[in-house]
Structures are given as C-alpha cells and as structure tokens.
Amino acid sequence: VTIGKPRPYPELSVIGVLLGTAQGVVMTAAFVYIALKLGFGLAGSTVAAIIGFTLLRGVLRRKSIVENNINQTVASGINTASAGVVFTLPALLLLSVSDPSLADYPIGALIFAAIAGSLMGIVLIIPLRKQMVELERLRFPSGVAVATLLRSPGEGLEQGALLLGGAAIAAALTIGVNLAFVPEELDLGAIAALPPWLPVALYVSAANLGAGLLSGRGGLPFAAGGVLAWWVLSPIAVAAGWVAPAAPLPGGLADSVAAGEIFSQMLRPLGIGLLIGGALAGVFSALPAVTGAMRSLAAAARLARDRGASPEELPPLWVYAGAGGAFVLLWISAFLAPGVGVVGATLIAVVGAIWLALAGVIVATATGHTDISPLSGLSLIAVTLMYFLTGGNITASILIGVAVCVAINQCADMMSDLKTGHLIGARPRDQQVAQLIVSWIGPLVAIGVLFLLWHLPADGSPGFGGDSTACLEGTAQCLSAPQGDALKSVLAALSQGDAAIDKYVSGAALGGALSIFPIGGVAVLVGLAMYLPFSITLGYGVGCLLAMALGRRFGGRFVGRRLVPFAAGLIVGEALVQLAWSLGLLAFGGA
Amino acid sequence: MQRAVAWVLLLVGVVLGAGGAATLGHDHGAHRASVTHAQALSRAAERFAAATKANADASTNLAAATDDPAARRAADLARASHSAAERDVQALRAAGAFDGDLDAAIASARAAIPPLPGPSDRFVGWLRAGGPAWAVGVLLIAVGAFLARRDLNARMARPAAGSGGAVDLPGTLDRVLAEIDALDPEIASLPLDAPSVTVRARLDRIQDDLLTPVVEARGQLVARHGLSRFAVYFGAFSAGERNLARVWSALTDGHTPTAIEALRASRAAFAEAREAWDRVEPR
Numbered sequence: 001v002t003i004g005k006p007r008p009y010p011e012l013s014v015i016g017v018l019l020g021t022a023q024g025v026v027m028t029a030a031f032v033y034i035a036l037k038l039g040f041g042l043a044g045s046t047v048a049a050i051i052g053f054t055l056l057r058g059v060l061r062r063k064s065i066v067e068n069n070i071n072q073t074v075a076s077g078i079n080t081a082s083a084g085v086v087f088t089l090p091a092l093l094l095l096s097v098s099d100p101s102l103a104d105y106p107i108g109a110l111i112f113a114a115i116a117g118s119l120m121g122i123v124l125i126i127p128l129r130k131q132m133v134e135l136e137r138l139r140f141p142s143g144v145a146v147a148t149l150l151r152s153p154g155e156g157l158e159q160g161a162l163l164l165g166g167a168a169i170a171a172a173l174t175i176g177v178n179l180a181f182v183p184e185e186l187d188l189g190a191i192a193a194l195p196p197w198l199p200v201a202l203y204v205s206a207a208n209l210g211a212g213l214l215s216g217r218g219g220l221p222f223a224a225g226g227v228l229a230w231w232v233l234s235p236i237a238v239a240a241g242w243v244a245p246a247a248p249l250p251g252g253l254a255d256s257v258a259a260g261e262i263f264s265q266m267l268r269p270l271g272i273g274l275l276i277g278g279a280l281a282g283v284f285s286a287l288p289a290v291t292g293a294m295r296s297l298a299a300a301a302r303l304a305r306d307r308g309a310s311p312e313e314l315p316p317l318w319v320y321a322g323a324g325g326a327f328v329l330l331w332i333s334a335f336l337a338p339g340v341g342v343v344g345a346t347l348i349a350v351v352g353a354i355w356l357a358l359a360g361v362i363v364a365t366a367t368g369h370t371d372i373s374p375l376s377g378l379s380l381i382a383v384t385l386m387y388f389l390t391g392g393n394i395t396a397s398i399l400i401g402v403a404v405c406v407a408i409n410q411c412a413d414m415m416s417d418l419k420t421g422h423l424i425g426a427r428p429r430d431q432q433v434a435q436l437i438v439s440w441i442g443p444l445v446a447i448g449v450l451f452l453l454w455h456l457p458a459d460g461s462p463g464f465g466g467d468s469t470a471c472l473e474g475t476a477q478c479l480s481a482p483q484g485d486a487l488k489s490v491l492a493a494l495s496q497g498d499a500a501i502d503k504y505v506s507g508a509a510l511g512g513a514l515s516i517f518p519i520g521g522v523a524v525l526v527g528l529a530m531y532l533p534f535s536i537t538l539g540y541g542v543g544c545l546l547a548m549a550l551g552r553r554f555g556g557r558f559v560g561r562r563l564v565p566f567a568a569g570l571i572v573g574e575a576l577v578q579l580a581w582s583l584g585l586l587a588f589g590g591a
Numbered sequence: 592m593q594r595a596v597a598w599v600l601l602l603v604g605v606v607l608g609a610g611g612a613a614t615l616g617h618d619h620g621a622h623r624a625s626v627t628h629a630q631a632l633s634r635a636a637e638r639f640a641a642a643t644k645a646n647a648d649a650s651t652n653l654a655a656a657t658d659d660p661a662a663r664r665a666a667d668l669a670r671a672s673h674s675a676a677e678r679d680v681q682a683l684r685a686a687g688a689f690d691g692d693l694d695a696a697i698a699s700a701r702a703a704i705p706p707l708p709g710p711s712d713r714f715v716g717w718l719r720a721g722g723p724a725w726a727v728g729v730l731l732i733a734v735g736a737f738l739a740r741r742d743l744n745a746r747m748a749r750p751a752a753g754s755g756g757a758v759d760l761p762g763t764l765d766r767v768l769a770e771i772d773a774l775d776p777e778i779a780s781l782p783l784d785a786p787s788v789t790v791r792a793r794l795d796r797i798q799d800d801l802l803t804p805v806v807e808a809r810g811q812l813v814a815r816h817g818l819s820r821f822a823v824y825f826g827a828f829s830a831g832e833r834n835l836a837r838v839w840s841a842l843t844d845g846h847t848p849t850a851i852e853a854l855r856a857s858r859a860a861f862a863e864a865r866e867a868w869d870r871v872e873p874r
Contacts, residue, residue: 009841009849065840134829135822137806154791154843228605236610242620249631250682257627265623266613273612288819296826312830422829425837425853501710502717506612506725513608513729516736517601518743518814526605556807557799 010062012430016070019055021438023048023071024078028445031082034582036090036453036464039482041083042582045146045417046575048075057153065150066426070434072146073417077435080121080413081442084406085114085450088379090484091491092398093454094465105395107451109336110402114443116329117356117403121410122435123322124360126314129418129428130293131286136520138368139218141211141571143419148568150424159565166569167576170206174577177204185535196259197234202542203535210570211371212543213563216551221522222370223541225529229267237262263533269500271530272377273507278523279362280508281515294319314432322436327353330403337396344390351389352400355382359404360411365524367412368419370540371571374531376483379405380490381504387494394491401487406443453479543567593742600735608728616716618708628688629700635679636693642676645669747815758808760824764865767801767831771858778842778850787842787850794839802832816871824867831860 010016027044035041052071056062089110096102132138152160176182182204189200212219237243243261248254294316301315330352335345359378367373382404386397414435421431454463462468464479471478493499511523529537547567551559615623649662649669656662680693689696708716770793778790805828813821834857841850 007846009844009846063844064846065844066837130822130826130829135809135818135825137809151840151843154839228609232606233609233613236606237613242614243623248686249628249688250679250686253631253679253683257631261623261627262613265615270609270612285818288822292819292822293826422833423836425833425835425840496707497709498707499710500713502616502714503612505714506717506721509729510605510608510612510725510732513732513736514605516733516740518736518740518810520810556803560799560803561795 010064010067011427012070012434013067015060015062016052016056016067017074017434017437019052020048020071020074020434021078021441023051023075024438024442025445027075027079028082028442029449030583031079032086032446032449033453033479034586035083035086035483036450036479036481037586038582039480041086042579043142043413043575044076044079045072045142045413045420046149046572047579048072049146049149050572050576051075053149063153065153065424066421066430068150069417069421069424069426070430072150073421073431074434074438076413076417077122077410078438078442078445080409081114081118081406081446083375084117084409085402085443085446086481087376087483088383088398088401088405088487089447089450090464090481091401091487092395093450093462094467094481094484094488095394095491097462097465097467102394104338106336106338107447109333109399110447111443112329112333112336113399113403114406114447115440116326116333117406118410118439118443119322119329119436120326120353120356120403121360121407122414122432122439123319123326124357124407125364125411125414125418126319126432127290127293127297127316128361128364129313129415130296131290132364132368132415133419133422136368138365138415138419138521139215140368140416140419141214141371141567142367143416144214144423144564145210145568145571146416147420147423148565149572150420155565159561162562162565163569163572166206166210166566167573168569170210170570170573171577173204173206174574174581178577178581195238195255197230197238197255197262199230199259199534201535201538203533203539205536205539205574206570207371207574208536208539209543209546210567210574212540212545213547213567213570215369215540215544216547216559217544218520219369219525219540219544220548221519221525222529223537223544225526226532226534226537226541228526229271229530230534233267234259234262237266242266265500266503267530268377269503270507270510271527271532272374272381272500273504274511274514274523274527274530275362275366275374275377275507276358276381276504276527277508277511277513278515278521278527279358279365279511281512281523282365282521283358283361285515311429313428318432318436330400333399333403334396337393337399339393340390340396344396347389348386348396348400351385352382352403355385356404356407359408362524363408363412364415365521366528367416369521369525370528372528372532372536372540373409373412374528375405375409376486377531378408380487383487383490384494384499387491388499392495397491398487410439593738593745597735597739597742600731600738604728604731604733604735606728607724608732611721611723611725611728614717614721614724616708616713616718616720618705618716619713620720622705622707625700625704629697629704632683632689632693632697632700635676635683636697639676639680639693642669642673646673743814747811758805758811760805760812760828761865761868763801763805764828764861764868767797767861768858768865770797770801771835771854771861775851775854775858778838778847778854781842781847781850791839791842794835794842797835798832802835806832820871824864824871827860827864827867831857831864834860 031042049068049072052068056068056071092102092105148163152163173182177184184204186202186204189198194200238258243258249257297313297316300313301311304311327349331345331349334340334348362378363373379401383397383401386400390396417431418428421428456463457469464481465485471480511527514523514526547559547563550563646669649666653662653666683689774793781787834853837853838850838857841853
C-alpha cells in the first residue's frame with residue numbers, strides 16, 4: 001500500500017466555478033447575439049464540458065470528472081438567461097418604437113424579474129430532483145450525453161470510438177444540411193403526393209434521432225401523440241370541413257392553407273392545453289413524493305449535522321429562503337411596472353409564481369423525456385395570463401414573461417445537469433450551491449448585452465428588429481430578432497381578444513384525464529407532440545423504435561454500453577457543429 | 592380482457608376527445624375561413640407583383656448586356672417565375688376564388704372578414720360545436736384509465752408475481768451489498784493513482800446486471816406500493832447507485848480515498864434501502 005497524504009478530490013472548487021463563470025458569461029453574450037440574428041438559442045452544457053476537458057484536465061492537469069461537472073453546471077446555468085431574456089424582452093423594445101409610452105420601461109424591474117426567475121427556477125428543482133431524476137428516472141438525453149462525455153476518460157476504447165463515431169456522423173450530417181446538400185426535412189409525403197395535412201416527413205437532425213435512441217420505449221407516447229395529431233385528427237378535420245376555406249382555392253394551395261390552419265388554430269393551442277393539464281395532474285400525483293422528498297431533505301440535513309458532515313442535498317431552509325426571496329423580487333419588479341399598485345403587484349406575483357412553478361414542471365418533464373423544451377409556448381401563456389390579469393398592461397406582462405422564460409429554461413437546464421450528476425456520482429448539493437451562487441450573473445449579462453445592442457446606433461434608431469436601419473437597408477448587420485417579433489405579434493393579437501381559451505381549457509381537461517393512465521408523462525408527451533411540427537416527432541419516434549429493436553435483438557447491456565455512447569455522440573456532434581457554424585456565419589456575415 | 596377494454600376506451604376517448612377539442616366554434620371558424628381566403632389572395636398578389644418586378648429588372652439587364660450568358664440565364668429564370676406566378680393567379684380565378692381585379696378582390700375579401708369572437712364567445716361557440724364529443728371523450732379516457740389502473744394493481748397483487756413483482760428487490764439488494772463488501776478491501780488496497788480497470792469493470796457489471804434491471808422494473812414497484820411508499824426505499828436505492836457512480840469516477844481520476852468513502856456511503860444507502868423495503872413489506 002502506498003502511504004501518502006491523499007490529495008483532495010476537487011468538486012465545488014474556486015477554479016471550477018470561475019472557469020464555468022467565464023465560459024457562461026462569454027456564451028450568454030454570444031448566444032444573445034446569435035438568437036437575435038438567427039432566432040434560436042443554443043445549449044451550453046456540451047460546449048462547456050469539452051472546454052472544461054481541455055482547460056481543467058489538459059492544461060491545468062486537474063483530473064476530476066466531478067469538478068468538470070461543476071464547471072459545465074455553472075456555465076450552462078448562466079447561459080440559460082440568454083434564451084429566457086432574448087425570447088421575451090425584445091418584444092417590449094420593438095413595441096416601444098410604435099408606442100413611445102412603452103419606452104419608459106423600468107430597467108431595475110426587468111433585472112429583478114429575470115433574477116427572480118433564475119432563482120425560482122433553481123429552488124423549484126431542488127425538491128423535484130428526487131421525483132424526476134431518482135424516482136421517475138426521466139432520460140434527459142442531453143444530460144446523458146454530457147455524462148457520457150465526462151466519463152469518457154475512464155471508458156474503454158470501444159466506447160470512445162462509438163462516441164467519436166456518433167459525433168462524426170452528426171457533424172457530417174449537420175454540415176450537409178447547412179450547406180443544403182441534404183434537405184432539412186426528408187418529405188416522404190411529398191414524394192408519395194400526400195397532401196401537407198397528412199405529413200410523412202423526417203426532420204434531418206442527428207441530435208433528434210439521438211434523443212429518441214436514448215429515450216427508447218419511454219418516448220413512444222410522444223411519437224404516438226404526433227401520429228394522433230397528424231394521421232388521425234388532421235384528416236378528420238379536413239374530411240369534416242372544419243378548415244375549409246370560405247372560397248375555393250386551387251388544390252395545392254387549399255391543402256397548404258388547411259395544414260397551416262390545423263397546426264396554428266387547433267393542434268398547437270390544444271397541445272399547450274394538454275401540457276398544462278398533464279403538468280397539473282403530475283404535480284398533484286407527485287405531491288406525496290415531493291413532500292416526502294422535503295421531509296427526507298430535512299432528515300438528511302439533521303443526520304449530517306449530527307455526524308459533523310455536510311448533507312448531500314440542500315436542506316429545505318434553502319428552498320424556502322430562495323423561493324421567498326425570489327417571490328419578493330418578483331413582487332418588486334411587478335410593483336415597479338407603470339400602472340401597477342400594491343394589490344396588482346401582489347396578484348401578479350402570486351399568479352406569476354404559480355404559473356412559473358407549473359411551467360417549470362412542464363418543461364422539466366418534457367425535456368426529461370424528449371430533450372425538447374416548449375419554451376415559447378409556455379412564455380406565451382405567461383404573457384397571455386398577465387395581459388388579461390393586468391387589463392392589458394404590456395410592460396407588466398412582458399416583465400413576468402421574462403421571469404417565466406428565464407425560470408423554465410433554468411429548470412430544464414438544472415434538472416438535466418442533476419441527471420448528469422447522478423450518472424457520474426456528483427453531489428447534488430454542490431451543483432445546487434454552484435448554480436445558486438451564479439444565478440444573478442446570467443440575467444445581468446443577457447439584459448446588458450441586449451440593451452447595448454438596442455442602443456448601439458448613434459442616431460437613436462432601434463438597434464435590432466425590422467425597423468432598425470441595418471434591417472431596412474438589408475445589410476449583413478441586421479438583427480431581425482424573430483422571437484421578439486413573434487411575441488410582439490402575439491401581443492397585438494391579444495389586444496384584439498385573440499386568445500385560444502377554448503383550446504387551452506379543453507386540452508387541459510384531456511391532459512388531466514390522460515394522466516390517470518398508468519403511463520409516465522403520457523399527457524405531457526402527447527401535448528408536446530401536438531405542439532411541435534410532426535417531422536420532429538416522427539424523427540424522434542424512429543429513434544425510439546430503433547432503440548427498442550436493438551435492445552430486443554442484442555439485450556440491455558448492448559444498449560447501455562454501445563448505443564448510449566453512440567447516441568450521445570450524435571447529440572454532442574450536432575451541438576458543436578451548430579455552434580461553430582453559427583459563430584462562423586456571424587464572423588463572416590453570411591447570415 | 593380488462594386491459595384490452597381499457598386500451599380500446601383510451602383510443603376511442605382520445606380520438607373523440609381531441610377531435611372535439613380541436614373543433615372550432617361556428618363564428619370562429621367563419622372568421623378563420625375568411626382570413627385564410629384573404630391571405631391566400633394577398634400572397635398570390637404579392638408573389639405576382641414581385642415576379643413582375645423581377646422579370647422587368649431582368650429584361651432591362653439583358654437589354655444592357657445582350658451578350659452576357661449570366662444575364663440571359665437570369666432573364667429566363669425571371670420569365671419562368673413570372674409565368675408561374677401568373678398561373679397561380681389564373682388558377683385562383685379558375686377555382687372561383689375571385690372575379691375581376693385581384694386588388695379589388697383582396698380589398699373586398701378583407702372587408703368581408705367577420706369580427707373575431709371574444710374569448711368568452713369563442714369558448715361558448717366551441718362548447719356548442721365540439722363540446723359534446725370532447726366531454727364523451729374525456730369520460731371514456733377516465734373510465735379506461737380507471738380500468739387500466741385496476742388491472743395493473745390486480746396483476747401486481749398476484750402472489751405469483753413474487754416479492755416486488757418480476758424483480759426481486761430485496762434479493763438484489765443483498766447481492767449488491769455482498770459485492771460492495773467484497774470490493775471494499777480490494778479498493779482499500781489499491782495504491783493511490785493506481786490503474787483500476789478491473790474494479791471499474793466490476794462496478795459496471797453491478798450496474799448493468801443488478802441495478803439497471805431494478806430501475807427498469809420500477810413501474811411494477813410503484814404499482815405495488817404506491818408512489819409514497821415506493822419513494823421510501825427507492826430514494827435510498829438511488830443514493831446508493833449515485834455513490835457507486837462516484838466510486839467509478841474517483842477511481843478513473845485516481846482518487847482512491849474518495850472512492851473508498853463513496854463506496855461506504857453507497858453501502859450505507861443500499862442497506863437503508865433494504866431496511867426501508869422490510870418496513871414497507873415485512874417478511
């Protein structure tokens with residue numbers, strides 16, 4: 001036996017947190033810009049894990065899988081604010097161009113709302129971790145991919161080769177799609193001359209297929225939901241004449257119009273309703289387990305205190321203090337909004353917090369099963385709720401929209417990181433503390449960068465959106481802010497009373513009834529499938545069926561040891577190439 | 592039989608319920624139909640105007656550079672695109688989508704859009720149109736779900752299912768504890784920073800052969816004990832599993848003391864899960 005003073009095993013270290021913070025700040029700033037330019041956000045976990053490998057393991061010679069996990073947890077946690085802010089706040093800025101009264105937005109309130117969302121997203125996940133990661137064992141495909149990446153130094157050559165092979169295939173496919181050598185969608189229905197309202201199309205995405213491969217049988221209700229929506233309901237809707245145009249249109253055009261109407265007016269809002277009903281039922285049925293989890297957190301904290309050790313999870317006091325602090329911040333931000341009094345602020349904060357918690361559960365469940373987060377739909381509901389609650393106060397509605405969007409992104413990211421932590425043997429407490437420490441940074445950076453870009457033109461014209469000089473002149477510097485523009489349209493529709501209340505309510509009841517069935521997450525999965533284009537659902541479903549077939553043919557060990565690293569490679573490869581591609585487009589002005 | 596009935600009720604209920612829910616109320620449907628009609632005409636007009644302009648520009652360019660093959664190709668393309676847009680407009684006219692001037696038809700289609708019903712009117716309209724089918728569908732789903740749950744509980748309660756259903760959790764836990772007890776001295780005797788490939792391979796086997804089958808069968812355990820009682824032992828089981836993963840990570844990184852510490856924490860958690868099982872289902 002070698003005698004020597006054991007080195008400490010670094011986990012929640014200053015270096016890990018600082019490296020994660022530096023990466024998180026850079027990613028947040030860059031991803032805000034990318035989202036304004038291209039209209040989509042990027043996840044940071046995979047990138048941070050790889051940079052952590054290079055710097056922590058390669059350069060600093062710090063051999064610790066769990067320290068790199070803290071690094072990626074911090075970096076991706078900070079970055080959650082980029083999508084949360086950029087999908088909502090630009091709408092207020094864009095609206096202020098045509099309505100100068102909206103230009104008096106209180107910046108302090110915006111910052112408080114975003115930080116409240118970030119904080120609440122983290123504390124909400126603490127008691128839910130046991131339920132979703134340990135009891136329900138949701139798959140969190142990206143979390144599994146990051147864990148596979150982190151574990152790769154200890155895995156055999158074969159697993160490493162499978163991971164790299166998957167990443168190489170994903171990289172080649174993604175480059176092919178981006179260069180238009182490969183179509184974005186493999187539209188088999190068009191080849192078979194099927195109408196657009198009976199689609200048979202596969203979304204060409206290695207990550208989507210990889211998520212399906214990792215989910216296996218558990219993801220089948222998602223695919224079944226898509227089949228129900230597009231191969232059963234859609235033809236019924238057309239046959240029953242629910243979407244017939246008022247005047248005859250030529251065949252192809254009539255079919256396209258019908259498909260668009262079915263998606264936007266029926267399936268998508270109905271899907272949101274199912275998500276709400278499924279989540280409500282899920283919260284209700286999981287309540288005993290969650291209260292049990294809170295009790296076990298308290299018991300574990302007491303036991304650890306008696307033994308003089310630190311508990312593995314944060315004690316309930318942190319949860320209560322964090323939730324209370326976040327609620328106060330939310331109340332202050334609502335109170336600072338123009339035209340909102342004490343009672344109004346209280347009502348906004350209470351309803352906002354309830355919706356935020358429910359949306360957090362929805363998004364964590366959806367991400368856990370499929371890796372897909374219905375971020376925009378849930379933020380839209382938050383804005384709609386607040387719009388009606390405040391009698392049409394746009395500033396207050398968007399404030400809460402910012403908080404909800406940041407919070408639900410935080411929930412999905414934190415839960416995925418905790419899944420990674422479970423698989424590599426990290427201490428949940430360290431991950432939760434690390435994320436709480438940096439919870440305020442992401443909102444500040446994201447809001448700061450957004451305002452910097454908005455006020456960039458020296459002549460006072462808008463810095464982004466359709467009315468900006470760059471977009472009007474059609475130059476490469478145009479930041480069209482598509483998500484902000486979409487929310488602006490929603491607010492315009494709301495002001496005309498266009499809210500799909502009937503679909504939300506009927507969908508929620510269906511979701512509640514479906515949740516009684518003894519199939520985990522069935523209502524949320526079916527709702528998510530209705531909310532998304534069918535090509536994504538079908539591509540994912542192919543992955544699920546393939547994983548089941550391989551499992552049946554070669555057994556569970558094959559799935560665990562070979563299929564998982566390969567599927568993780570598919571997710572990692574696409575994420576990295578997509579990031580490099582986006583940065584390349586921005587650098588060379590190709591977007 | 593009960594299971595088959597439950598699934599039939601589910602399928603019929605979902606189709607009926609979702610179909611009813613997806614239906615638009617009369618006024619809302621009329622509004623959307625008018626909107627899509629006006630939009631279709633506008634889009635055709637916009638495409639036609641853009642194609643006309645592109646065609647004119649291409650002709651001007653071609654006149655300025657008659658010998659340029661690129662200009663000739665561009666002009667051909669613009670002409671083809673213009674013809675396609677013109678055909679679209681003619682097809683709309685032939686289908687009876689509008690008469691006379693397209694711009695006038697767009698204006699009149701926009702003017703003919705009935706007002707969008709307000710949220711409460713929209714809800715009442717939908718309730719009349721799709722409400723009955725939706726209500727029957729929700730009811731069928733609920734009955735089917737009730738039957739499915741009853742069937743599952745009955746199957747789990749059968750003595751043939753054995754201890755913990757198809758999976759023998761207490762037996763598995765005993766084997767895991769024995770494996771851990773055997774590993775402890777082996778890891779403790781490892782030099783610091785020693786290669787630990789064989790130990791990690793044994794940890795992988797514990798995960799694959801003993802723990803993963805329990806995880807895969809957790810649905811049976813939930814059905815047998817209910818979520819609250821299941822959580823009592825499965826939470827401890829998961830903590831043991833997580834600490835075993837920590838042993839693996841620490842050994843990969845060459846931190847033997849942490850590996851030993853985590854192995855003992857894992858043992859304590861699995862032992863706790865065993866005791867919790869006995870409380871839930873006394874021998």
